[in-house]
Amino acid sequence: MTAQINVRSVFIAALLTVLALLPVYAALTGNYFLMTLFTRILILAIAATSLNLILGYGGMVSFGHAVYLGIGGYAVGILAKEGITSGFVQWPVALVVSALAALVLGALSLRTRGVYFIMITLAFAQMFYYIAIGLDRYGGDDGLTIYKRSQFGDLINISNKTQFYYLCFALLLGTIYLVWRIVNSRFGMVIQGARSNDRRMHAIGFPTFRYKLICFVIAGTLCGLAGALLANHTDFISPALMHWTRSGDLIVMVVLGGMASLFGPMIGAVALLVLEETLPILIGAVAAPFVGENATQAAEYWQIVLGPLFLMVVLFARGGINGLLAGARRG
Amino acid sequence: MADALLRIEGLTKRFGGVVASDGIMLDVAPGELHAVIGPNGAGKTTLISQLTGQLPPDAGKIQFAGLDITTLPTHRRSALGLARSFQITSLFLDLSVLDNVALAVQAHAGHSFRFWRDARSETQLREPARAALKRAGLEMRADLAAASLSHGEHRQLEIAMALAGKPRMLLLDEPMAGLGPEESARMVELLRALKREHTILLVEHDMEAVFALADRITVLVYGRVIASGAPETIRKDAEVRRAYLGEQDAEAVHV
Numbered sequence: 001m002t003a004q005i006n007v008r009s010v011f012i013a014a015l016l017t018v019l020a021l022l023p024v025y026a027a028l029t030g031n032y033f034l035m036t037l038f039t040r041i042l043i044l045a046i047a048a049t050s051l052n053l054i055l056g057y058g059g060m061v062s063f064g065h066a067v068y069l070g071i072g073g074y075a076v077g078i079l080a081k082e083g084i085t086s087g088f089v090q091w092p093v094a095l096v097v098s099a100l101a102a103l104v105l106g107a108l109s110l111r112t113r114g115v116y117f118i119m120i121t122l123a124f125a126q127m128f129y130y131i132a133i134g135l136d137r138y139g140g141d142d143g144l145t146i147y148k149r150s151q152f153g154d155l156i157n158i159s160n161k162t163q164f165y166y167l168c169f170a171l172l173l174g175t176i177y178l179v180w181r182i183v184n185s186r187f188g189m190v191i192q193g194a195r196s197n198d199r200r201m202h203a204i205g206f207p208t209f210r211y212k213l214i215c216f217v218i219a220g221t222l223c224g225l226a227g228a229l230l231a232n233h234t235d236f237i238s239p240a241l242m243h244w245t246r247s248g249d250l251i252v253m254v255v256l257g258g259m260a261s262l263f264g265p266m267i268g269a270v271a272l273l274v275l276e277e278t279l280p281i282l283i284g285a286v287a288a289p290f291v292g293e294n295a296t297q298a299a300e301y302w303q304i305v306l307g308p309l310f311l312m313v314v315l316f317a318r319g320g321i322n323g324l325l326a327g328a329r330r331g
Numbered sequence: 332m333a334d335a336l337l338r339i340e341g342l343t344k345r346f347g348g349v350v351a352s353d354g355i356m357l358d359v360a361p362g363e364l365h366a367v368i369g370p371n372g373a374g375k376t377t378l379i380s381q382l383t384g385q386l387p388p389d390a391g392k393i394q395f396a397g398l399d400i401t402t403l404p405t406h407r408r409s410a411l412g413l414a415r416s417f418q419i420t421s422l423f424l425d426l427s428v429l430d431n432v433a434l435a436v437q438a439h440a441g442h443s444f445r446f447w448r449d450a451r452s453e454t455q456l457r458e459p460a461r462a463a464l465k466r467a468g469l470e471m472r473a474d475l476a477a478a479s480l481s482h483g484e485h486r487q488l489e490i491a492m493a494l495a496g497k498p499r500m501l502l503l504d505e506p507m508a509g510l511g512p513e514e515s516a517r518m519v520e521l522l523r524a525l526k527r528e529h530t531i532l533l534v535e536h537d538m539e540a541v542f543a544l545a546d547r548i549t550v551l552v553y554g555r556v557i558a559s560g561a562p563e564t565i566r567k568d569a570e571v572r573r574a575y576l577g578e579q580d581a582e583a584v585h586v
Contacts, residue, residue, distance in 0.1 A: 205405075207406045
């Protein structure tokens with residue numbers, strides 16, 4: 001039993017240690033690009049973890065989860081543009097608006113199942129995407145620069161890269177902890193029961209719709225927080241925040257890392273974004289001896305490698321990377 | 332009977348031209364084991380589905396414990412104490428056996444908007460679940476995934492889940508379906524034990540089991556009740572023999 005837990009636990013502990021010490025490394029080497037990249041990874045890991053709550057544990061395949069990244073981001077951006085820079089206002093607004101949006105979207109889309117649910121969540125996300133494009137005052141298609149990050153008085157200065165990194169790290173850990181509590185609670189049992197056999201849940205006396213809806217709202221709210229973080233991270237918002245491909249990225253992170261596993265989405269976020277950064281370099285290096293100067297062009301096609309990788313995981317490792325690590329325990 | 336726990340009056344359900352339930356009248360007294368038999372396509376499952384609220388009847392009335400439940404949704408009926416086991420095994424296959432039963436307990440333990448405490452360590456959920464598993468003879472299997480149980484054990488788990496909610500009445504939809512002779516015998520013993528403490532409506536194909544267990548039997552043919560009464564009466568009923576049991580099967584029943 002102890003040997004069984006170890007491979008995965010050691011990996012996760014190592015990954016958390018690396019994440020915790022990254023700013024130290026960045027300070028020592030002056031490699032701040034790495035810290036910027038990993039701040040982004042942490043934020044998207046929060047979003048992926050929130051998606052995992054409905055997708056992995058609840059079996060609700062939302063193809064529009066990035067919409068809350070957009071709503072959270074625009075809440076911060078719009079308030080900043082209107083001169084309200086206090087984070088104590090911006091962030092609660094981001095969370096509340098995301099929750100309300102999730103309540104409405106969930107109430108409408110959770111009445112459908114399977115492919116229809118996927119399509120309706122996608123459609124709603126696209127709707128918000130085009131609404132954002134229509135917001136001329138806030139940059140429309142071009143987006144909006146945020147000149148001042150959310151202000152938290154003397155509490156924390158998130159313009160400081162290291163402080164902001166650790167805030168994101170703490171919020172990611174907090175999100176994972178919250179999801180852990182939720183999925184093992186009575187509420188979580190209902191959610192997992194509904195994923196497993198919704199009809200039976202009704203037969204034994206659970207009106208599952210309201211539970212799924214609340215789960216949907218929790219996930220949307222947490223993702224709205226990620227949106228507020230992301231806007232502060234990039235100092236910029238644009239409709240691209242909630243483009244459907246972004247929702248797809250979040251699903252890829254969850255599936256790649258491991259659905260219905262606590263740390264899977266975090267692992268998936270790290271894996272996907274690190275691959276995104278390193279694959280082009282790798283391909284460039286490999287291609288250089290053969291095609292010479294065209295190697296840079298070849299590097300642009302890094303997704304040709306990522307695609308089959310993802311396919312392999314879906315086909316042969318249903319539990320994602322997390323599942324592979326858990327499976328390694330038997331080897 | 333004025334004090335029937337379940338009373339069905341004129342229940343009718345049509346699927347296009349097919350009349351699946353044709354003015355069914357049926358009473359189940361408290362403490363009774365009432366069996367519903369009938370050949371394939373007699374409308375037994377349709378009847379159960381209307382009792383649980385999964386199918387709305389076209390006409391007629393269903394009364395449970397004096398309440399008209401004809402239009403109540405499934406979960407409300409379940410909350411009133413009407414528990415059902417499924418003919419086609421319908422479990423939470425990816426959860427553990429104990430989790431399956433604990434969910435059934437939880438369904439009757441108030442609302443589940445409790446987000447923090449670990450449900451798997453709550454004794455008020457786990458203890459009744461273990462007790463129900465024990466009654467169904469599955470306590471040794473508690474921690475396995477439900478998917479890894481045998482077909483017969485799935486049936487037992489169905490019963491355990493139905494028991495978990497401390498129901499006032501059990502609706503058992505062909506609990507013997509697909510069981511081998513040995514498993515069937517075990518199920519008959521289990522039902523015999525349950526019979527003393529629960530009111531049961533048993534829909535079943537297995538004649539031997541029905542005649543061994545039932546206090547009263549209702550015979551359904553093409554959605555219509557053609558006879559209802561004690562096993563002895565049913566056994567001798569000419570119409571039942573002709574319409575349902577058939578000449579050669581009639582002999583078998585006498586065994």
